[in-house]
Amino acid sequence: MKRISILVPERAILGSLEGSRQLFTQVNGFCVQNGQPPLFDIQLVGIKLGTKVSGGLFTVNATHLISEVYTTDLIIIPAIDGDLGEAIEINRTFIPWIKTQFEAGAEVASLCLGAFLLAETGLLAGRKCATHWMASTDFKQRYPSAELLTEKVITEDNGIYCSGGAFSYLNLILYLIEKYAGRQMALLCAKVFAIEIDRESQLPFTMFSGQKNHEDHEVKKAQQFIETNFRDKISIDQLCDLVAVGRRSFERRFKKATNNTVLEYIQRVKIEAAKQQLELEEKNVNEVMFEVGYLDQKTFRGMFKKVTGLSPLAYKNKFRNLSPAALESHL
Template sequence: MSQADAPAEIGILLYPNVQLAAVHGLTDLFHLANRFATARQPSGGPALRVSHWQGADTSARVERVFDTAPGTRGSPAVLILPPSFGDPMTSEEAAPVAQWLRARHAEGTTLSSVCVGAFLLAETGLLANRLATTHWVCADALAQRFPEVRVDADKLIIDDGDVITAGGLMAWTDLGLKLVDRLLGSTIMLETARYLLVDPPGREQRYYSNFSPRLNHGDEQILKVQHWLHASGARQVTLAAMSERARLEERTFLRRFRRATGLRPTEYCQHLRVGKAREMLEFSNRTVEQIAVAAGYEDPGAFRKVFHKITGLSPGDYRNRFGLTARA
């Protein structure tokens, strides 16, 4: 088989504490997509080749340890760094693999990561000055460890052409379907998604993430205001009232609040109110107008705009996806 006729290879990297469910799930997803694509090809030959790659101790040598279509040399078209249940590899541990990944990228391989895999991908230096995503729980840690990476945890997938990052643990399904779409086309991707009963790519991670406020920043005056906001549901609060409770001048309060929490006071209150609204949309049958008022918004239109800005969904779409009727 010539290189031109060879199936497109997707490699999956095995590293310490890798989530095996994702490794095997991706392998099965690509096997299924290959089956659908092969049935449509006159030659009947494989359209996808799936391989697993594993490093040898601490050397920079990484080898195929599993291959669905052995016999053709060269680098994979795509390499995937799956999620992990363990802590991210240290820079020292990751260095040999990062060197190998940079070499594959230089040969034209697209590098992609899921969840904690973004830390290993960032070790290559290829995410510098790029947008990237990871599990929303890990977003702050990724940004702190790699300040040159522009982390956007609202996105479930960020496709930068030669580098793709995906968010949470189960985002491997979205990444897998995106790669099928890229390599085999939308028809095969949709056929695979329908067979697996998986949503096609297009979701956003913020549909699922809850607001996780920073409370361990060490600024006691700001923490006092945060506790007050949480207790009151951030209803009918003003900048003046927050500054007074912190016993700070407004300009000083604004600066310290944002430094401590990462958000402006108005944004923080919006997240709290939307969090209450999400709970009511999930577990009650109140109308959107009633929920808007209960969450602290007199204007339902303004509530809808803020809700969509934070969650990426309208209140109605959110209820359809996550509410009592959807669960039933």
């Protein structure tokens, strides 16, 4: 029987903690129904027996303290919320225990922002990982040695697993169930819990918000100019003249402040504008392409798919708001 230790950190998000427990428990239920022994010994492991989670709204009672768990096979680190620095500090007691268990052969899986607690162990240095796309800039700044794959829903690297944003943790738990219990069991769980299995990318759900959490005022001025004039052809020299900074220094400062080159930033702003138009308006793809300043269909479609993982038409069909008339036609 495989021992699964689901951590109960303070400020955990209850959904990822309880959702993980429910899925693994359901596998045991299916095994018993088929006359087989349960596959998993599921533990809730805490620093103390009663821990407040989800902003203090709920209390989760651990079944074991970390001092009582000497060996385990899989550690699940649920998502955490609130101020991440504070959440890490109040849960720091978990860190040496996680490292010790991993070094003894346990695997470790972090869910969403639980990747920050996992990264504090140092185990993500040089390893592929994922977290919520909204926290990618903060994560890269805190843990530059980790190989963050912002677009991924699931990563696996030598016994360490991570999931992307929010409810994508369900896809990672299904992935682990498939690994430990087989494809058919994972499919059965996906059907029972109505989870879309085999999701690989969180790019379609990513919103580009401009990355202005920095103190470089000249770069911010350039960003604001780009976001106001993205329909026009903007050159790097034009931006350098605007902020009175030499090109080499400007490009270096822009990359440091935003984690994008100037040209990447311009493209991201254009694509974000295109996404919004495809979601909210009835324009066709070519009309949107011209609206955001592209003249070549191949270039636009290629850049759009690179950023979102979908073609413009597929994105429009997936995310556009239906008009009242369209809704009536579906009733």
